Amino acid sequence: MAEKKSTNTEPYILFELAGAVYGMPSRVIQQLQMIEQITPVPQAPPWVDGVAFNRGKVIPAINLRARFGFPR
Numbered sequence: 001m002a003e004k005k006s007t008n009t010e011p012y013i014l015f016e017l018a019g020a021v022y023g024m025p026s027r028v029i030q031q032l033q034m035i036e037q038i039t040p041v042p043q044a045p046p047w048v049d050g051v052a053f054n055r056g057k058v059i060p061a062i063n064l065r066a067r068f069g070f071p072r
Contacts, residue, residue, distance in 0.1 A: 018070040035061065
């Protein structure tokens with residue numbers, strides 16, 4: 001009797017950051033969108049570039065390179 005291998009067919013979203021590839025399950029991603037305008041926020045942490053407005057909501061624009069200590 002052959003041994004049955006389990007396979008994970010869940011799709012992932014892959015992205016590269018500072019030469020390393022990361023992945024997140026696509027089920028946790030709500031939306032991907034190119035943002036044209038980011039509004040700066042005074043006294044925000046250095047890794048927050050500002051906020052963006054999308055479909056009536058204010059969404060923080062986070063710079064992952066800065067958040068993880070890499071040069072911008």
